[in-house]
Amino acid sequence: MTTDQKPLPPGQFETLSFDRFGLGRFAWRFAKNLDTVTFRIAGDVAQPVQVKDQFAALPRVEQVSDFHCVTTWSVRAVHWRGVRFADFYRQVVLPQAKPQDGATVVVLRGQDGYRVSMLLDDLLADDVLLADTLDGQPLGLAHGAPLRLVAPAHYGYKHAKHIEAIEFWRDRRHYRFPLPYPNLMDHPRGRVAFEERARFLPMWIIRPLYRFLMPFARHKMRTALEHWQAAQRKH
Numbered sequence: 001m002t003t004d005q006k007p008l009p010p011g012q013f014e015t016l017s018f019d020r021f022g023l024g025r026f027a028w029r030f031a032k033n034l035d036t037v038t039f040r041i042a043g044d045v046a047q048p049v050q051v052k053d054q055f056a057a058l059p060r061v062e063q064v065s066d067f068h069c070v071t072t073w074s075v076r077a078v079h080w081r082g083v084r085f086a087d088f089y090r091q092v093v094l095p096q097a098k099p100q101d102g103a104t105v106v107v108l109r110g111q112d113g114y115r116v117s118m119l120l121d122d123l124l125a126d127d128v129l130l131a132d133t134l135d136g137q138p139l140g141l142a143h144g145a146p147l148r149l150v151a152p153a154h155y156g157y158k159h160a161k162h163i164e165a166i167e168f169w170r171d172r173r174h175y176r177f178p179l180p181y182p183n184l185m186d187h188p189r190g191r192v193a194f195e196e197r198a199r200f201l202p203m204w205i206i207r208p209l210y211r212f213l214m215p216f217a218r219h220k221m222r223t224a225l226e227h228w229q230a231a232q233r234k235h
């Protein structure tokens with residue numbers, strides 16, 4: 001088990017509860033498949049692959065890591081279980097999908113329509129997981145069931161939840177951060193240590209702006225989750 005306990009990075013404050021969070025426009029879009037890990041590998045690959053049993057065969061790891069949202073809240077010591085992205089890449093993507101040379105822009109898509117890009121090199125780091133378990137429990141709707149990305153060195157918005165596709169592209173043409181948030185609110189890497197919160201915008205605008213917007217997004221996510229939970233109880 002790897003443990004990763006560091007002082008809070010620049011511009012972050014600690015929150016004690018780990019809540020459902022995300023872009024407001026996805027609050028009311030609920031993933032339908034919460035139980036079965038299955039997703040496509042696509043993009044500039046020789047052979048698109050639907051992953052299912054291959055995933056269950058990969059080695060599993062546990063990890064405790066801090067979680068940092070770009071809107072300035074952090075949760076310490078989150079306990080995940082899953083598969084290292086690097087193992088998935090080497091044991092499934094390379095031999096089965098056979099990405100073309102230079103297919104290093106990775107786009108992760110969620111069942112709710114969310115999408116985000118990461119650089120392949122960043123995903124191959126030791127602490128990047130495709131996680132299906134949080135605190136010993138399946139992820140649930142709040143935290144990205146059935147499978148989500150965990151990349152502790154990167155802001156939370158890179159941690160795609162409800163993964164339904166992972167694409168490997170040779171360029172960024174196939175990717176647009178979800179509207180109405182233009183690509184300038186995204187950063188190709190989004191590293192926490194370097195405050196890569198956004199491109200172009202200066203930190204003295206972006207930090208207070210995000211901190212101001214955060215409670216509205218959190219409230220919207222919580223209301224939607226409570227609504228979804230009430231509907232589940234009726235069925």
Ligand SMILES: Nc1nc2c(c(=O)[nH]1)N[C@H]1C(S)=C(S)[C@@H](COP(=O)(O)O)O[C@H]1N2
Binds near residue numbers: 022068156157159162
């Ligand atoms: N599918 C999907 N993944 C997503 C999001 C989303 O709205 N939809 N929001 C991102 C953001 S901004 C954050 S901070 C984290 C929140 O993870 P949590 O809900 O487990 O707290 O999920 C990220 N992944």
Ligand SMILES: [Mo]
Binds near residue numbers: 021069070071156
């Ligand atoms: Mo976030």
